[in-house]
Amino acid sequence: MTLSSDSRPSAAAGTPTGPATAVPVDALRAAVENNFDSTLNTLCSLVAIPGIAWSSFDASQLDRSADAVAKLATAAGFPEVRILRCNKEDGTPGGPAVVARRPAAAGKPTILLYAHHDVQPPGDSALWETQPFVAQERDGRLYGRGAADDKAGVMAHLGAFAAAKEVLGEDFGLGVTLFIEGEEEAGSPTFRTFLETYQEELRADVIVVADSSNWQVGIPALTTSLRGLVDGTFEVRVLEHAVHSGMFGGPVLDAPTLLARLIATLHDDEGSVAIEGLVFRDEADVDLTEEEFRRDASVLDGVQLAGTGSISSRMWTKPALSIIGIDAPAVNVASNTLIPSARAKFSMRLAPGQDPQAAMDALEKHLTAHAPFGAQVTFTPGEMGTAFQTDTKSKAASLSLWALGEAWGVPAVETGIGGSIPFIADLKELYPDVQILVTGVEDPDSRAHSANESLHIGDFKNTVVAEALLLAGLNTETQRD
Template sequence: MTSTPDSAVLPGSGIGVDALARAVDARMGETIATLKDLVAIPGIAWAAFNPSELARSAEAVAAVLRGLGLDDVRILSIDDGGTQGGPAVVARRPAAAGKPTVLLYAHHDVQPPGDARLWATEPFTATESVGRLYGRGAADDKAGIMAHAGALRALLDTLGEDFGVGLTFFIEGEEEAGSPTFRAFLETHRELLRADVIVVADSGNWKVGVPALTTSLRGLVDATVELRVLGHAVHSGMFGGPVLDAPTLLARLIATFHDQDGAVAVEGLVAGDTDAVEYAEADFRQDSSVLDTVRLAGTGSIADRLWNKPALSVIGMDVPSVELASNTLIPTARAKISPRLAPGQDPASAMAALAAHVERHAPFGAQVSFTPGEQGRAFAADTAAPAARAALWALGAAWGTEPVQAGMGGSIPFIADLTELYPQAQILITGVEDPDSRAHSANESLHLGDFRNAVLAEALLLARLNAAGQA
């Protein structure tokens, strides 16, 4: 933490880094204990899981927010054309005259735990070990909830009634299921959620000890490709040779998506601007766990390949399993492809380019169908905006080191909805994860030192906005 004198940090506010740090630290044991309680609730928004646990998770979050003295706390969901949304928690604290309103986003639903044999601890029993907290949702994204809550608690403990920034907590309950009713929820509650600044606490930092503000996100589309080569299955010994089976031809089609360097070779997918941030190959290999013998795909810097160029992955295939294999020529095979799009790429044009590529490269005259799926726009932050400058200052002050302005290879499709419905709002994407947090994987964890800094950084950001008045 920096040792800048309180009076020089936030002019006119009567509060600074040191005082807020003391307030955060005084409550950190309580904050972590509450986070552990939230981790214990397996709230999963997928249809195959018990919805009562998701409801219990929402109730627990609502209780946390009521414990902060917030009177207007609601649990809301909508039915969007037959799709019942997960329970979101919305809590409001009105702004004082001349002060901005900040929307604090996180999500309380989590990924399924997966194979229990891969976990070193019980997934829904938060366990501390060597400075980290292990458990499903410990990082993604129940720590985001508690970063918001901890920041407000520190501000109330230090500024009290002098803290006049309006706050709206929006804790979503279906993010890990793809936020199917998010847009409809925003449209239904547009005025309830309106804000001058939006803080989305669902990203990560550069590495342990080095904070980051996420300044760009890749967009995404996905699609299902089905290939048919036979009217029905036939004996591989009697007909194999003149006829190639569907899995083989699907593999040949999939191979056309990349060139010899492993770069995406779909005509019409664009690359963004070159990024100035350096991401050392050795660091990337360690962070990603890629095997030593595997050559990295693509050309250019690692940062550009991750953030500013398209990527395309095959995330699922429908073919017979090895266990159920027989000597049969398979007539059909399917694959789900998941391209990530560079900032500046229109998702609709990307989807059209993929469909054209599949049709153009259908191997051996096989019948190929292309079924479009999800679409999400990329995001590029305005880092010159006042809230972004305040956030970068707060991150540096909390960690005591210069923050990185980093892109993220992943996508948060609902950011495009926020941008469209609230075009005047400044959107900040922050987070608590680090490269070893393993979100969505077994042994998900949170670095507790960086979590403390994230709470402090958000408190400093809000204090800065409070001192400055309108954002």
């Protein structure tokens, strides 16, 4: 199925064209404004639920979170609301997802609104300036775990749906499916199984994934590219067992030292990834200054930035390789021995257009070829995720860019994101004709996953307005086989 209108709205703020001419912009904006205090208060109540989809946390809180979202969907007017889950490969249950459906009227398309209700663990409480699960408003921002990632995405969907339903009334024939996942922060272990099990219930013409970021406070963005991902581990072994460092040290180097030497080969002298065969692109429509990047990333004074080309391309369209964990004796339990083996975990982000398996193979080839001093290197591949690029000429993307610009009052920009959302590849594979839009409520200071996570309240309101405009614009479309 495709959307049949041949006209597209302008990507900048201003007078709408095409299907957007029928969008009651002022009425939708007023509806969002009138209900915004309630929307924000409801978000605060969701932040208070510590729903974490990790096995080491209380699963009942995750169920409580799903139940709260389901009740909100019912109250919003979805006629069909279910809490669904699938089992993981080991037979244990996956996280609870909320699926709410409002069927399309005859000839109208369907939009699927995705977000997730589970959150990251709070981490070290000493680093928080507020209680992580008590939402607190300060200086125009709302602080709390999940305030931005991604309970604000949940409430953006519900707030936009409520505004469209209120303003359009009986003319609102667009089909709307709400899909609120419950295990995204745990890596979405049952996402593919879930899609395959409920493929027809989730089928749509347009999908909005509300789990990304705007360019900066006051400037909206449509995320048009995401890097892919491969991860795994590699181990360096030099001895069959540990030996006394005084008696045997000198003729043989310990495994942590050789691991460090191997890790050092992964980047060149400028800090660019030094793996042959990877895709590199220096493409970005907008860019950060070095000062802006240093501030947003909290780079310490004196630390030089790595890589070449624009900063945006280094974050969005070039590979990045990080060592995210090392297994070796901790300092406080170290003994005077030569360590026989040491292991590192890597995370490599991939440029759009890069085949993940080819990247994994290239990294394995590099590591085995650069084994220092003949050490044994064992490579263990982990997860793989495909990069994503939006077709910005699609009707849904053009309409979304117009809606964002109209809501903020400034033109929206097209940005990439250095992170990855691997499940988008699953969506594209199972629904090859769907138009996927990646939006979000975060900004560079939201600190998702970190202490003092926060949401800019003004931009959150604009996000709700933009999505309401998108729903109204899609409501003017018709569907054809």
